[in-house]
Amino acid sequence: MRLYLASTSPARLSLLRAAGIEPVTISPDVDEDAVAAAEAARTGAALTPHHVVELLARAKAEAVAADGAAHGIDGLVLGGDSVFVLDGVIYGKPHTVDRARERWHRQRGRTGQLYSGHWLIDHTAEQPGRGVGAVAVADVTFADDIPDAELDAYIQTGEPLFVAGAFTIDSLGAPYISRIEGDPSTVVGLSLPTLRRLVLQLGYDWPTLWNMGTSALPN
Numbered sequence: 431m432r433l434y435l436a437s438t439s440p441a442r443l444s445l446l447r448a449a450g451i452e453p454v455t456i457s458p459d460v461d462e463d464a465v466a467a468a469e470a471a472r473t474g475a476a477l478t479p480h481h482v483v484e485l486l487a488r489a490k491a492e493a494v495a496a497d498g499a500a501h502g503i504d505g506l507v508l509g510g511d512s513v514f515v516l517d518g519v520i521y522g523k524p525h526t527v528d529r530a531r532e533r534w535h536r537q538r539g540r541t542g543q544l545y546s547g548h549w550l551i552d553h554t555a556e557q558p559g560r561g562v563g564a565v566a567v568a569d570v571t572f573a574d575d576i577p578d579a580e581l582d583a584y585i586q587t588g589e590p591l592f593v594a595g596a597f598t599i600d601s602l603g604a605p606y607i608s609r610i611e612g613d614p615s616t617v618v619g620l621s622l623p624t625l626r627r628l629v630l631q632l633g634y635d636w637p638t639l640w641n642m643g644t645s646a647l648p649n
């Protein structure tokens with residue numbers, strides 16, 4: 431079974447490859463801010479983190495599936511979205527050094543939640559368009575002994591600017607994460623246990639997605 435990843439996230443691609451799946455990646459053409467704003471206007475209330483990540487994961491998967499014929503899609507289309515929540519406030523990517531510094535000064539020594547949304551669409555002749563979704567959440571606790579100067583050095587690498595919550599657990603940010611509760615792949619941006627359950631929900635066996643080269647096999 432072919433998996434189509436409706437995401438530009440290198441981290442999501444790496445997670446799938448390490449799990450034995452070489453997806454076809456297709457960039458979703460979605461204005462995330464506009465989609466979230468339209469939903470907030472429709473509901474008349476601020477969106478919960480759970481709602482935001484499932485809404486955007488679905489929008490990305492549906493945007494790619496809508497062009498299914500153009501892409502020659504015959505398989506499962508996966509969209510994802512992640513946000514970080516601290517004290518009830520939803521944070522995406524900081525994008526700027528000042529915002530990343532402000533976030534870290536707030537989250538240092540604290541615990542927040544990383545929410546990842548998943549939407550999987552069956553784009554095969556058998557069940558064209560059937561979609562299922564789920565959200566996974568993991569608690570992330572940050573080290574409390576990071577001096578300002580070291581935080582600035584980390585921020586200057588640029589890594590924190592383009593990831594939800596301004597941190598990674600699998601790259602330069604790893605030394606600053608003291609505890610995770612939940613499956614680590616949720617924090618990276620794609621919960622593999624959650625994806626497996628969605629595949630089963632659509633009636634497929636997980637191993638049918640394996641199309642590993644040697645890249646996924648431990649050497």
Ligand SMILES: Nc1nc2c(ncn2[C@@H]2O[C@H](COP(=O)(O)OP(=O)(O)OP(=O)(O)O)[C@@H](O)[C@H]2O)c(=O)[nH]1
Pocket residue numbers: 436437438439440441442457458490510511512513523592593594597598599600601617618619620
């Ligand atoms: N490597 C890594 N990436 C992380 C981590 N936490 C969050 N991210 C990334 O932060 C990004 C969150 O932004 P999203 O809007 O969900 O996704 P995106 O990167 O914009 O890509 P699209 O799916 O194309 O929207 C994702 O690429 C996540 O993989 C982490 O701990 N490690």
